[in-house]
Each structure stands twice: as C-alpha cells, then as structure tokens.
Amino acid sequence: MRKRIILMILILVFSVPQSILADENSSVHTWKSLNNTSDQILQLVKQQEFEEAKQLLDYFSASFLEVDFQKEGVTMSALRTVTSSFESAVEAVTAMDMSLDRRIYKVTAFRLAVDALSSDYHPLWLHTEESIMNALSRMKETVEESEIQAFQHRFNEFLRHYEMIRPALFIDIEPQQLQRIDSQINYLESIRSGHVDEDKVLSHLTIMESEWSNLYKRVKEDNADPSLWWVMFSIGGMITLSLSYVGWKKYKAEKQKVRQKD
Structure with missing residues (x-):
C-alpha cells in the first residue's frame, strides 16, 4: 500500500x-x-x-x-x-x-x-553591471578632481555602454524605470554643457549609481531560476506526504495495540 x-x-x-x-x-x-x-x-x-x-x-x-x-x-x-x-x-x-x-x-x-x-531568467545584459558601475564611478572621480575634460570623455564612454544595452533593457524592464533612467541621462547631458557645476554633477551621479545598483539587484532577484523552486516544492511535497502516510500508519498500529490490550 x-x-x-x-x-x-x-x-x-x-x-x-x-x-x-x-x-x-x-x-x-x-x-x-x-x-x-x-x-x-x-x-x-x-x-x-x-x-x-x-x-x-x-x-x-x-x-x-x-x-x-x-x-x-x-x-x-x-x-x-x-x-x-x-x-x-x-x-x-x-x-x-x-x-x-x-x-x-x-x-x-x-x-x-x-x-x-x-x-x-538571468539575461546576458546583467553581466554589464561591473562596466556600467565602473563608468559611473570613474565619472565621479574626474569631477571630484576637477578634470572636466576627462569627465566629458568618461561620460561619452558611459553613453556608448548604455546605447549597447538599452535595447535589452527595453525588453526586460518596466517602461517607467527605463524612462527614469533616460531622464537621468538626459539631465546629466544638459548640465555638462557649458560651465559644469561640480556639486550638482556629483549629486546627480550619486542618484544614478543608486538607480543602476537597484536595477541590477532587482532584476537578478526577479529572474532567479524558477526550476529550483519547483524542484524544492515538489520534493518537499513528496516528503510531507510520505511522512504523513508513515505517521498515519504508526498511529493506526498504536491504536491496534491498544485495542488488543483492551
């Protein structure tokens, strides 16, 4: 049985x-x-x-x-x-x-x-996290050192990376989030033209770092391999049912013993 x-x-x-x-x-x-x-x-x-x-x-x-x-x-x-x-x-x-x-x-x-x-799950563009975060970090370093020409070069480098991954982002993330990222980049482009306000640029780059860090973290969590959870659930369900059956058999045997004693 x-x-x-x-x-x-x-x-x-x-x-x-x-x-x-x-x-x-x-x-x-x-x-x-x-x-x-x-x-x-x-x-x-x-x-x-x-x-x-x-x-x-x-x-x-x-x-x-x-x-x-x-x-x-x-x-x-x-x-x-x-x-x-x-x-x-x-x-x-x-x-x-x-x-x-x-x-x-x-x-x-x-x-x-x-x-x-x-x-x-886990699309390839997630592997660009290091290059994107490094590009943002290098931009902050150039502004902190008042190297405006180097900042312009680093920003152009960041834009090339973003242009490369944007189609994948358009497919994978919510439109509101992509729109927010685009707005942040457009704003940085607007404030880098002419005289660069270093404090304003640094503050905005900090916001962008937080946005990108949260993006990568959230997508990694949302795109975890569902097959692992399915296996855990299946095995857990089988074990629970098996233990329940064994417990029921044990209870029935104990009950039978009590009847025999009576």
Whole structure:
C-alpha cells in the first residue's frame, strides 16, 4: 500500500501531457538556436569576418520570421526593438567606413536584445553591471578632481555602454524605470554643457549609481531560476506526504495495540 501511494505521488508530480511537453521543447529549441546564431554573428564580427556574419544574419532573419510571436507572447514593442537592433547589426557588417569598435557595439546590442527576448531568467545584459558601475564611478572621480575634460570623455564612454544595452533593457524592464533612467541621462547631458557645476554633477551621479545598483539587484532577484523552486516544492511535497502516510500508519498500529490490550 505504501509503495502504491508513493508511486501515485510521483506520477502526479512529474506527469506532463506529452503535447505540452513537445511544444515547450520545440519552443526552447527555437529560441536556443536563435540565441546561438546571434552569438556566432558577434564572434564573426570580432574576428572581422563580415561576409560570413552577413550570411548568418540572413539565416537569423529567415528563422526569426518563422516564430509564432503571438503564441510565444512576444509584444509588438519587443519585436520592434529586436528588429531595429537587427537592422543596426546589418549596417555594422555592411558599412564600408565604420570602426571595428563601433561594429562590435552595434552587434553586441543585437546579441543582448535577442538574449533578453529568449531568456526566461538571468539575461546576458546583467553581466554589464561591473562596466556600467565602473563608468559611473570613474565619472565621479574626474569631477571630484576637477578634470572636466576627462569627465566629458568618461561620460561619452558611459553613453556608448548604455546605447549597447538599452535595447535589452527595453525588453526586460518596466517602461517607467527605463524612462527614469533616460531622464537621468538626459539631465546629466544638459548640465555638462557649458560651465559644469561640480556639486550638482556629483549629486546627480550619486542618484544614478543608486538607480543602476537597484536595477541590477532587482532584476537578478526577479529572474532567479524558477526550476529550483519547483524542484524544492515538489520534493518537499513528496516528503510531507510520505511522512504523513508513515505517521498515519504508526498511529493506526498504536491504536491496534491498544485495542488488543483492551
């Protein structure tokens, strides 16, 4: 009897309709393939193999258009963002006079956008935390040392990083939060022109540091792997049911002993 109950528990916990499982596996395979293709494109650009990268971009386009976006729950805004970053990537591999760094930035933006669309948790753009936070920290250092020209250079460097990850942010975070980040950057651009008020710039950079730190922290927490919780819940439920059954059997045996004594 005990083995039968445990077997039923296992069946209830782990059984999934085969049609649903097949659809999920097909969907996962499609997004994984698209993600891998975008990564291969980026590697080719870094190696300055632009013709091969263009061929893979054409392949990506054909594969991407086969996705049922409505079924996959892809919003129109996310679709437009990936399409725009794709067009920038095409420009990067076909332009005649673009610097290699600029090409890599554009194709990396495309790579991060595809990953943000296809990843259920921990998107690649989270790995930019160190570079973004360091860029903000270096800007503060230049202002504190009254090196305004160096500050302008560091700020332009930060803007290049932000331009690279913004498509992924547009897909992954709430519009209000992205709007707040854009407003903070636009304000910093406005106060850096002309005479730079060092105290005002430092105060605003501190606000930006806090905003970005909270952003990375919140997204990491929100994008934790849900499969871990599912496994913990499943195993915990099985153990609870098994212990309950054992406890019930023990209670029944004790009760039987009392009856025999009576």
